[in-house]
Structure formats: structure tokens, C-alpha cells
Amino acid sequence: SQQGEEDPQALSIQEGENATMNCSYKTSINNLQWYRQNSGRGLVHLILIRSNEREKHSGRLRVTLDTSKKSSSLLITASRAADTASYFCATDKVIIQGAQKLVFGQGTRLTINP
Amino acid sequence: GAVVSQHPSRVICKSGTSVKIECRSLDFQATTMFWYRQFPKKSLMLMATSNEGSKATYEQGVEKDKFLINHASLTLSTLTVTSAHPEDSSFYICSALFTGGGFTDTQYFGPGTRLTVL
Numbered sequence: 001s002q003q004g005e006e007d008p009q010a011l012s013i014q015e016g017e018n019a020t021m022n023c024s025y026k027t028s029i030n031n032l033q034w035y036r037q038n039s040g041r042g043l044v045h046l047i048l049i050r051s052n053e054r055e056k057h058s059g060r061l062r063v064t065l066d067t068s069k070k071s072s073s074l075l076i077t078a079s080r081a082a083d084t085a086s087y088f089c090a091t092d093k094v095i096i097q098g099a100q101k102l103v104f105g106q107g108t109r110l111t112i113n114p
Numbered sequence: 115g116a117v118v119s120q121h122p123s124r125v126i127c128k129s130g131t132s133v134k135i136e137c138r139s140l141d142f143q144a145t146t147m148f149w150y151r152q153f154p155k156k157s158l159m160l161m162a163t164s165n166e167g168s169k170a171t172y173e174q175g176v177e178k179d180k181f182l183i184n185h186a187s188l189t190l191s192t193l194t195v196t197s198a199h200p201e202d203s204s205f206y207i208c209s210a211l212f213t214g215g216g217f218t219d220t221q222y223f224g225p226g227t228r229l230t231v232l
Contacts, residue, residue, distance in 0.1 A: 033220075042118075042120075042223040042224050048220060088157060088158070101148070101160060102148075102160070102221060105157060106156070107157055109155070
């Protein structure tokens with residue numbers, strides 16, 4: 001089965017610096033999504049990038065997708081303390097009736113130091 | 115944006131009892147909802163896909179008699195952990211699939227339920 005794997009597993013940087021997290025997967029996908037999870041909370045959807053897209057921006061977020069390498073990266077620019085969270089990539093697998101099923105990576109725990 | 119709620123947010127129960135967790139899509143209808151389980155500092159593992167008006171589809175290794183799922187309406191899915199044991203203690207998260215508009219193929223997640231079985 002396909003599985004997203006993020007690296008690094010943990011990242012600690014100073015406020016204001018940029019944070020880059022990577023995700024690799026094993027099988028073909030339709031979409032790849034990034035989610036944020038604060039400790040003990042649910043997931044917040046950040047951005048979706050389709051397999052025919054190479055780059056997408058949303059505010060301070062920049063996501064790239066390289067389907068030839070089966071990898072994606074999430075860049076957070078000008079990081080803030082509030083960005084401290086775990087970040088997960090999720091790849092999709094189409095199941096019956098067109099509904100998707102997501103497979104999550106292990107996540108990157110990002111800590112922004114003030 | 116689309117909002118999904120879960121109730122309760124935390125529950126502590128004795129071993130052998132059953133616990134019901136509700137997942138509601140508050141401002142959209144969801145024919146498909148998903149239930150995940152997450153261990154501390156680990157990723158989310160899909161347990162089952164809940165389909166409104168039909169039986170849930172369980173992932174390999176998930177006991178359907180242990181984790182009962184009911185998706186009785188387009189805005190509500192419930193997960194019942196039957197005869198709970200300490201090893202069932204975990205963080206349970208649901209999501210609802212939002213289709214249509216500019217947000218096709220997006221799952222919106224609930225805030226999670228922390229289950230502790232004593």
C-alpha cells in the first residue's frame with residue numbers, strides 16, 4: 001500500500017526563518033494534501049495540489065509536487081510561533097463511488113522558537 | 115469553511131463498557147465520513163469509511179464488531195467502541211468529505227475525541 005513519509009521527523013527553527021518539510025510516496029496519486037495538527041487537536045487542511053500541478057501557493061505556504069520523484073515539499077516562509085504543530089502529507093486513493101481515501105505520512109513535528 | 119464537530123472531546127470509561135463518539139458535519143452534507151485512530155506522536159490510521167445509508171467499509175485488521183459505525187443521516191456518523199479495553203485508549207478523529215464547489219475532494223476533520231479506558 002502507498003504511504004507518505006515525511007522528513008525530517010522533527011524540525012526546530014527560529015521565528016522568522018523558513019521551514020521546509022518533505023514528503024515521499026510510493027504509488028500514483030490523484031492529489032496530495034498537506035494538513036496541520038496542533039497538539040491534541042484535529043487536523044486543519046492547508047493545501048491540495050493535484051497530480052498535474054507542480055507548485056501551489058497559499059499565503060506563506062508554498063507546496064511543490066514532483067510526480068517523477070513521487071515527492072512533495074511544504075515550505076513555510078517567515079515562520080511564526082503559531083506555526084508550531086505537526087504537519088502531515090496525505091495522498092489519495094480512489095475507492096467506490098469516487099470517494100477518496102487518504103493515506104497519511106508519519107508527520108513532521110515543527111517547533112518555532114521565539 | 116466547512117466545519118466538523120465531534121462529541122465528546124474527552125471520555126474516560128471503565129473497561130468493559132461501550133463508548134459512543136459522534137461526528138457531525140455542521141454546514142454541509144456528507145455522504146461519506148471517515149474514522150481514524152491516532153496514537154501519541156504517530157500518524158492517523160484509517161479505521162473505516164462510513165457511508166450514509168449503507169454499511170461501513172472497514173480497513174484490514176479493524177474489527178467491525180468492536181468498532182460499530184452508523185451513518186444514519188447526511189450530517190451524522192457515530193463510532194461505538196464496544197466492550198472497551200485499555201488498549202483501545204487512543205485519539206479518535208473523524209472527517210467528512212466535502213464535494214462540490216471549489217473544494218472538491220477535501221476531507222474536513224473533527225477536533226478529535228480522546229478516549230481513556232481504565
